[in-house]
Amino acid sequence: MHQISKLAYYFVIVLIILSINFSLPRAMPGDALSYLTDPGADIPVRMTEEKREILLAYYGLDKPLSEQYITYMVGIIRGDLGWSIYYSAPVLEVILGRLKWTLILVGTSTAIYITLGILLGATSAWARGRKRDMGLLISIISISSFPSFFLGILLAIIFGIKLDIFPISGAQTAFATYSSPLEEIFDILHHLVLPAATLVLSHIGGTYFLMRNSMLGVLGEDYIMTARAKGLSERYILHKHALTNALLPIVTMTAMTVGFMIMGTIFVETVFAYPGIGNLLYNAVSYNDYPLLQGIFLFLTIAIVGANFIADMIYIRLDPRVNHE
């Protein structure tokens, strides 16, 4: 029951986002083509009023808003996100072509930084105040103080140029022919190392600090004392009692930081010329490709909403209390 209402909630949110995406450009003064007929505008092409009317009609922009809205929604359901000016191809096609790479990059680095952050944070809390804790604390504070693009460039210089062990550009070797699928996978992974490492290093701090704090809090709770009073071993208590409780804030935070992850991805994909969505977004901005930009925003917002939905589902599984509140 609870999960169904959650689903409805997220459905409404997506609807709202789509509506904003629809109305923002239409809320601007004039219409999509008015700058082409404005006698004062500083542009090379000029258009007659009649031509403009014809074009507006062609794009359906002369119809009442409600009708445009329906056309827009139907278009989205059918996968029609418009036409990219720069790539001269359907926006959806352009985005889908890049999506795979971003999913690979963001997926692996998120999985790694969350797992590592949780493990290191828990280890640190467990060894609170001792050498191991201090060592981890100092290393992670140092790493986290670099901005992600700087970390990326640093890794590229050290491991890509000086040591020359990892490629620093692209997601695959250009024009390569592979003798086996395994070889292709290896090539992809090889290209993935530096951008993924950059993302992991620039995001691990958040998870680590939160986990360390959360774990320290949990270890001071009365139920941990109860568990000790039963004669359970420290290791068992850590796994069975402390971990689940300490993970609750991590789940919430991770979903909330997906936006930052996307921002980090834009930098990293640009530094390493990685052909993902971040890189695409950079290009779309550079070439004023508004339809493409709009399409990418749509994807990003849906990704953020999706991440929150997944986090909600995980939270419900971890914490029995939320189901009943």
Place this chain on the structure above:
Amino acid sequence: MTLLRISDLKTQFPTPDGIVRAVDTIDLSIGERETLGLIGETGCGKTVLGLTLMRLLQSSTKTEGTIIYKGTNLLKISEAEMRRIRGEEIAMILQNPTTSLNPVMRVGGQIAEAIRLHQGLSKRDAKEKAIEMLDAVRIPSPSIRVNEYPHEFSGGMKQRVMIAMGLACNPSLIIADEPTKGLDVTIKSQIMKLLKEVTEERAMLIITHDLGVARELCDRIALMYAGELVEYATTGEIFEDPLHPYTRGFLGSLPSNGLVPIPGMSPSLINLPDGCRFHPRCGHATELCRRKHPDMIEIEDGHFVRCFHA
């Protein structure tokens, strides 16, 4: 037969402000199937005494003296040996059941884990045993409730779960810290009835503020003030013939005796007053009380008191 004998027990916490002398030179003994009540104002060190017996305080804590349980000094054995004692030989029911149960773990699992650990039962058998335990503490439909989480239980029911957890491995001694705190009158009397049954088959140390609870359940009562014991006698003696001014004050603060509180506040355990620790609040204090610290003396057979003028 003495089950537990504590001698010269001291527990101190080093803190930046100074040393907290939470338990100071305490001597106590508990016989098999005896129920001892430990009474005192808030902050006098009752919980710390309980946790010291279980060796559950953080490693920076300084503990001295001896805790002889069934002939073994618990302060001398290894941590692994101590873990075998916890839950299996001595169980502790912590104060405040709401925070003492793990919110994300099923109640049955929390009872069963101690059974599995100490008695090596299979998961299924331990769950059966957990259902039995819930039934023993009168939780209705135990085979359903065993799968529920703590937030689905009321305050009184959580306390029953805590008691079931304490009883799970049938320990020889149960330390119950404030088992009736925060419960309304009806629930409290039900829990007391349950505790009464529990006390019949084993030794218990009941820590409480509540003299009514102590009178109902305990064979003997020890009064604690600022880290040390000030009076120690049978329940009858404590109520009929209280000798220490603190005990009398405590009895006077009972609702049935007019609710007269003891004037003043208990001292900081970092900065204890010289002489008798109670003297700043005592109506009978003399020059001697301000200068010298009184020893615990056995005034009558089995009736100990720490006061020059008792």
